[in-house]
Every structure is written in C-alpha cells, then in structure tokens.
Amino acid sequence: MQVKEIMTKEPTCCAPDTKLQEVARMMLEHDCGEIPVVDGRVSKALVGVVTDRDITCRAVAKGKNPLEMTAADCMTSPATAVTPETSLEDCCKLMERMQIRRVPVVDKAGDCCGIVAQADIAKHSPQEAAELVAGISA
Numbered sequence: 001m002q003v004k005e006i007m008t009k010e011p012t013c014c015a016p017d018t019k020l021q022e023v024a025r026m027m028l029e030h031d032c033g034e035i036p037v038v039d040g041r042v043s044k045a046l047v048g049v050v051t052d053r054d055i056t057c058r059a060v061a062k063g064k065n066p067l068e069m070t071a072a073d074c075m076t077s078p079a080t081a082v083t084p085e086t087s088l089e090d091c092c093k094l095m096e097r098m099q100i101r102r103v104p105v106v107d108k109a110g111d112c113c114g115i116v117a118q119a120d121i122a123k124h125s126p127q128e129a130a131e132l133v134a135g136i137s138a
Contacts, residue, residue: 003091004084006124007105007114015040016047016072020059023050023071034102036112037075044111046104048077081106084113088125091116 012026013036023035037048050071058074059066081104082091095103095118105114 001088001125002084003082003086003088003105003116004114006088006120007084007116008120009114011036011104011112011115013038013040013044013112014050014071016070016075018071020050020055020066020069020071020074024052024055024066027052032102032115032117034104034115034117035071036079036104036115037071037077038112043109044113046079046081046106046110046112048072048075049079049102049104050075051102079104081112082116083107088121092121 012030012032014023014026016037018037026035027033033052035050036046037050039045039047048071054074054076055066058064059069080094080098080100082094084105084107086105091103095101102115102117104112105116107113
C-alpha cells in the first residue's frame with residue numbers, strides 16, 4: 001500500500017506570516033493537530049509545520065504571547081515529508097524514527113498535496129498502526 005491510498009488530500013495549510021491564533025483556529029475547525037506551512041505566495045512548497053505541541057512548547061510554555069506570534073515563529077522547519085508513492089511501511093518507519101505522529105506529503109515539485117496521520121494508518125492498517133504507536137511512544 002502507498003501513502004497516496006490513505007493520505008488526507010489537500011490539507012488545510014497556512015503561510016509563514018499567518019497569525020498563530022489563526023493556525024490554532026484552523027486546527028480546531030479541521031479537528032487536526034498539525035498545519036503544514038507553505039510558501040503560499042508562488043507555490044504550495046512545504047517550508048515547515050506547526051503542531052499543537054509546537055504552540056504549547058515554543059510559545060505558551062516559554063511565556064511568549066501567542067497572540068503576537070506567527071506560524072514562522074514556532075514552526076518546525078525543515079519538515080519531514082514523504083511522497084505519494086512512499087510505501088506505508090516506509091512511512092511508518094520514518095514516523096517512528098522521527099518520533100512524529102503526522103507527516104506531510106509532497107509532490108515532485110515539493111508542494112504539499114496531503115498529510116498522513118496515525119489515525120489514517122489505524123483506519124487502513126491496524127497492525128501497522130499498533131507498531132507505529134509502540135515505536136513512537138518508546
């Protein structure tokens with residue numbers, strides 16, 4: 001099975017200058033914990049990701065005012081990514097190795113075209129999901 005078979009296509013993305021509060025609203029509205037950050041002006045080239053944990057650890061826990069911050073201020077960059085043709089097994093190994101619960105999917109041009117989360121893997125491959133959760137939690 002390949003990533004393209006289970007990924008969420010065309011995920012909600014933001015630009016580096018998007019206010020962090022808006023990024024958090026996007027997470028709430030789309031019931032997700034990661035928003036890919038893309039160039040946005042010329043392409044959807046992936047430049048990073050903002051996770052709910054990034055907001056907590058890089059803004060709130062450090063006493064910074066998230067209302068004055070942008071995605072660029074707390075995003076993880078460069079972001080780890082896979083391609084639509086990546087096998088599900090290789091995707092899971094990467095997620096385990098990098099200790100991440102979600103991974104953006106980029107096309108040949110480097111544009112964000114999808115995202116794979118643990119939940120996607122659990123829906124389509126319960127055995128892979130069990131191994132992934134164990135590997136990430138270790």
